[in-house]
Amino acid sequence: MNLDRSRSLQGTDRLARGIGLLGIGLGLYGLLAPRSVTRSLGVEGSEALVRTCGARGVVTGIGALTEDPKPALWAKAAGDILDLAALSFLLADRDHPKRGSVKLAMGMVGASAAATLYCARAQTERHAYQGGRTPDYSGRSGFPQGVAQARGAAARSGGARPAALPSPARSPGTRTPASTSRPTSTGYVRGSDYDY
């Protein structure tokens, strides 16, 4: 992969977004206008199936837009391959009245499957947890004098031992009524507009 090191968003991240948005758009079309799809493919009566495919497209499309698009991309690629299989079944019928439309649809779904597979693979590679050898951090205790010595050290020294919980009821320091407005040591007036 040719990466632009000055930015974190790379080509395949943008491709994932494009696939996601396109998937949502086409999915919604299938959900809302299934008859138009079945008519163009010559499979009238299969509207429920088209709606199901549309819903699948919306779900995987939304997934492709999340911070971890990999599962959705693989699912979408699998869905595209299923669609291809269904379309090829239609194409096998030499008397099918809309063979031209089916061929066009196969081309589009095939292109989508190829792009999605490429993107899923690239994303999986780029965002993979390293696996393999686990770095050895067993020496990183953070306690120069050892864990045994550290255990309870702060409590023993008393320094920071629950001196002040983040609760007004146990707050340290002098309190001043909030309504009081008076000059402070820095010359600003409490409660006034600070010019930020």
Add this chain to the structure above:
Amino acid sequence: MKALCWHGKNDIRYETVPDPQIEHSRDAIVNVSSCAICGSDLHLYHHFIPGMESGDVVGHEFMGEVMEVGSDTRDLKVGDRVVVPFTITCGECDQCRRGNYSVCERSNRNKALADKVFGHGGAGLFGYSHLTGGYAGGQAEYVRVPFADQTHIKVPDSLTDEQVLFLGDIFPTGWQAAVACEIEPTDTVAIWGAGPVGQFCVRSAVLLGAEQVVVIDNVPERLAMAEAGGAITINFDEESVLGRLQELTHGKGPEKCIDAVGLESHVPRSIDSVYDRVKQAMMLESDRAHVLREMIYVCRPAGILSIPGVYGGLIDKVPMGPLMNKGLTVRTGQTHVKRWTDDLLRLIDEGQIDPSFVVTHTAGLEQGPDMYNTFRNKQDGCVKVVLKP
């Protein structure tokens, strides 16, 4: 100057931006020597935090040398070496006087907006959306620090950047989470998440004298690091969290539970996680609450739940019945950094703890975009990234 800028989901860029200027007499400009990528920066990276604008400079863990000051920065002088807390504090408002620095009433210059979203907004934060003031962040060569007379921690030259840098966020965050647990010598403290904050929760709980500290995660090297710090580890890919916690506590459950994960919990095999992912993808909830649910379930009655992990908005299916009937106490919030840093700096100076243990990757600022990816994917054993502008 050069800086890392946010441009949308997964899109951080290394860019040239205008140099910061002194805008107020209490401002200072800091020449950044080291900055870090925080786990909560990943919430911005994944665009879970609202209020970001394209081009915003990110980063809220940074330190460096003061190179310019306004006319009213009191004892802060040019040349001082400082760590900058991620919460900007005026030091004068009612909350600052109470020590509740993370809810400073004056430092968020977009407070009206934050008040609309949260009811009452918190302090201004560096590089963390316009809801928290829209201040430029610290993953940059230079940073303007507002209220600089208050918003700084002076550090001695005898300590390295890596030893003190985390005083600005993750060390006091882990510490506050542990202090909020009111740890007793007989306590078991269970910590979800072995990321950088989780690691400091472990060290803090050990320093505060917990009998047992248990860490739950599934990343082997992070668990190994937690174990090195004195924790018993549970890999949730390999064993039952509930079963192991029951075994470790003789069936009573841990007295104290800490959520060091926050809104992006990753537990692929749990039903509620799948449910959360679907709802989040459909924008029907913003945060994934698996860890919260598990904590409420396993915690010993009358125990304490401490939540340093960042949540941004709405969660679903919170078991409020068990929470109430078990009499659990919930403590959470952004960190009141300045409340803890004197003590923590002393612990570092005395050699009780060396926070540099957590640094696994050091790189130039120009490698920042790549490092976001490495950190996010936990590649190459990445636990904590320090960038050198």
